[in-house]
Amino acid sequence: MRILRAARELGISTVAVYSDADRRALHVLHADEAYRLGPAPASESYLRGDLILNIAAQCGADAIHPGYGFLSENAAFAEACEQAGITFVGPTANAMRMLGSKTSARQLADAAGVPRVPGTTTAATSAKDALAAARKIGFPVMLKAAAGGGGKGMRAVEQESELASALTAAQSEAQRAFGSSDVYLEKLIVRPRHIEIQVLADQHGHVIYLGERECSVQRRHQKVIEEAPSAVVGDSLRRRMGETAVALARHAGYTNAGTAEFLVDAEENFYFLEMNTRLQVEHPVTELITGLDLVHLQLQIAAGEPLPFAQDDIHLRGHAIECRIYAEDPDNNFFPSPGLITGLSQPSGAGIREDSGIYDGWTVPLDYDPMLSKLVTYAPTRALAIERMRHALDDYFIGGIATNISLFQRILSDADFQAARIDTSYLDRLLSAEPPAQSVTETVTHSEQVAAIAAALFNASSGKPSEAGANAEAADTPWKQARRREGLR
């Protein structure tokens, strides 16, 4: 939807493709044209580049925007687009290949003089090989899938004895997730922050950075909350990191939007992690503090237009926070909870942006990543952006399925988060800490009284037809009895 809307705003007609699981999705509803790809599994639909190119050829499409997932970092698909004469909205297949694999990206980083975490530049082929490399780097070490992202195929290894089994697990996970079992090793930085730099490069050699995003709040190496700017990045560090990211992009001949991910330690040393060669899910926080539209810019760059501004024109203002709302249950081990949405009330108003594709009556499919919505708040200061988010989350209601909204409420009210004392293991620490007292009191609390009154009233009204509340007033006792109050309390 984000991309479709941006394209429409530039006067571009849109063609959506969909799997059987997504026929009722909003991007199909709002597109100018829509074509079925195949059955629900991504391997038979959204990962079938050949089918997508067939459709593009048939309907005469000029360009393909690959979105955030699926084929967005697939160099072979980008190459196939190039060969078919269809613009791929992203970097060239060549740049993607250089940066897309972590192993080759690290080689490139070394060549460009970009600091990175000590580690292997080639995949570990055996346990023995891995052990030798790990000893050279020094424990603790991290295993990572060469082709991957999003935490799949990643394992932290504290000591030698754990290495062999962790390697096997990481390799099989990498194979399943990415079709390649290549796994490499690197040094584990203690309590690092995950901070990334947004870069934009046009086809005329202009490369700029749009400040940083703080993505340290992670669970299982998946980003949970993102912010811009980072509370710990000052002007000097921002310029150093930004110029480093720009140097890397230039070295790779990079075009379009990309993100250089770094680990930052307490001494403001930063280490290059990887380059994401696509638009990131968390791009809205950068848009809100820069006032720019990254999807518009992606499309303009892909069309060969030069960047309409220079580095000096970029000014950051205020603070933005994004919560990734998932269909998963924080009280039940973050188990996915797809299903029918039976009630929906979304926050809106000053400083609130929501990029979502859900609606009342939609069934969250089993088949894909269960992200429901990105809720983003903006305010002049970080403290106000947090308060705004807390109240927006209070207002947010998604009925029928479990969501991680309560997790965000817990994080946002945590003193460490409010003081920006966060690193990539912050959330694991918070979650392993004693959960906030569930206040199972002996006596009935005031809130329980209120909930009980509501429960009784809902119960008394159930069974009565009430189409979206429209007929609620007309429903009989007890709804009507209390409608008029005599004077003031």
Next chain:
Amino acid sequence: MRILRAARELGISTVAVYSDADRRALHVLHADEAYRLGPAPASESYLRGDLILNIAAQCGADAIHPGYGFLSENAAFAEACEQAGITFVGPTANAMRMLGSKTSARQLADAAGVPRVPGTTTAATSAKDALAAARKIGFPVMLKAAAGGGGKGMRAVEQESELASALTAAQSEAQRAFGSSDVYLEKLIVRPRHIEIQVLADQHGHVIYLGERECSVQRRHQKVIEEAPSAVVGDSLRRRMGETAVALARHAGYTNAGTAEFLVDAEENFYFLEMNTRLQVEHPVTELITGLDLVHLQLQIAAGEPLPFAQDDIHLRGHAIECRIYAEDPDNNFFPSPGLITGLSQPSGAGIREDSGIYDGWTVPLDYDPMLSKLVTYAPTRALAIERMRHALDDYFIGGIATNISLFQRILSDADFQAARIDTSYLDRLLSAEPPAQSVTETVTHSEQVAAIAAALFNASSGKPSEAGANAEAADTPWKQARRREGLR
């Protein structure tokens, strides 16, 4: 809702008051406390300052935010608050009195050296009196209610013969709307733009301006579309107008948020019209281009805090447009259309802000101004903000009642509006022009075919229970038959 949310974000508990017509309104639902004021008519509820102060005293309120309408510009109410020891979020009763009446505001403007449209400084008491004044000023002249705003009690008079009847009409309208029949005269500027300056003043003598708003698109002197910045205001004119507005506010000992309205002619002369001593409905466009939150600032100023920035810290960025969505029918003489909302789909996403108080199942009351929502778009440029708004309006669906959404679609696609060739009579000209061809064709158009197919499908499905679409898939023929397609088209 706008004010309630901002207060919560600052950690302030909220107390809502409501009339019988508003028991189901969102501000009651979301407040911390809620008290009934009285029956639906504003004269028995929202205009009853005594009842409001009683409630405030009973519940121990510290402050009252008067919103945009009703008592927000009532100096007597502000004074009563002061006497009751309750902070009125706005200027002092004294400043309000000086600026609230147009007659005294003009005297103040003259004293402060603020340019204004030639006119009378006292109310016209008789037709003879008015005629003498009009002759002195020169026709065409404008009649205006001294106590009012929003176009009530206003009449343009082209020639002498029309003056007497127009005066009577304006006086009776003013009496009904504001309780005072005072009407004064001024020169009518030909094809002026209506441009206003937002000012902020704290209790420590700091007064700044936050740029301008372009409000020339009006119908019956009611603002319809507002933008910031104005396409015709450059840095120099902005500074001149801003400094003039600040001088006026200083002269009046003004505090809190206020708006100085000006007419601007083609030669960049500007004439002071009046000062609105409250937050304006259109404040969001200023927020989006400055990155500030005006309601937060209002509350902070009322609490005695100094402004957290100086004039030099204010930078405008991008472009914002607001559409005031009303329950009124543009195809039927803009007749109000209150009633039950039977379907609602609101746009959201990048650059879209909505401040609304409506929901599916809500009945728009008969009793008040039928504004449903303020839809605001932001984009880096005016052209993109317009495109974003056009698509947001396409996505917007309010079922069951007529709205003026189609009016905005017509304006936003008009070449004059797109080129910013607008003045206060622009919309009247557009509306009196031949309406866009209704394309009543002999043959069936493609769009009509599509609409007919949809009509048939809806018709075939009606009568079947379908709670918010949830059971749509389960409903029988023809809903199920076409669900699976064999291969690609």
Next chain:
Amino acid sequence: MQRDILIGGKTIRLEVNGDHVSVDGDDLAVDYQLISANELSLIVEGRAYRCLLDRTVTDEAIIVAGKRYPFAVEDPRALKSRKARGAGTEGPLQIKSSMPGRVLRVIVGEGEDVVPGQGLLVVEAMKMQNEMKTTRGGRVRRIAVREGDTVNAGQLLAIID
């Protein structure tokens, strides 16, 4: 499933068979999903449409791409078969109130001749005075209300021949 739809002054005969629809005899590939009670995702020959059903007190319409198409269903099996707004420019013109309000003033009398755009009466609602005008010229056959009357939505105000 077969329906006759009156739209834009024309009657369109539709027959839906699974994933095909016949429109006045033309065969089109269609795919559709009801998103909610009044929102339909419709794909016709690969083109995607978001179709909204809008039922007001005065008519029933489909909204596609921001345009509103009032319609009537002509089918013996259909429950609702209302007269589409704007359809039928023949015969007497009924001026109806689109909302509740109070008749403030009656401007024309029965038997008077009126021109298109002429004001007939003034109704006050929500503190606004609204002049109800005729879209067609003709002779006022009947004024159905008096000054001071309270009127409901859809109530007849006047008839122009």
Next chain:
Amino acid sequence: MQRDILIGGKTIRLEVNGDHVSVDGDDLAVDYQLISANELSLIVEGRAYRCLLDRTVTDEAIIVAGKRYPFAVEDPRALKSRKARGAGTEGPLQIKSSMPGRVLRVIVGEGEDVVPGQGLLVVEAMKMQNEMKTTRGGRVRRIAVREGDTVNAGQLLAIID
């Protein structure tokens, strides 16, 4: 109208009479309006609450101020009277699947002793492996599924005594 509501492990007796409600004998002034089928505007002694009704496959709860209160209605006239989640810490613990998925691995056997937090089995759904843990210690009475089984939401996986 009278209801017994089981909430937070306690039973609250309510009696609603017009604009008053008796809560375990305490009389409170209330005013309420149903905003939609699952949203209620409730005013108790001047305090305003937005109460949301959330029905999932496993329980029924009221959400107030961002907090979720699972409940059960104990009333012969009520249609639904489910066991509130978390209520009742006595008796055997039933481990249920909260969503559809596939049983990837069974970790413990019947008759084994388990401690709180111990993993019992691994269910895969949406490409994520999830270890189902027990919140209480005890002996595994029964493992109700086998590896490779497809399970539905709410389906029993194991019972801990």
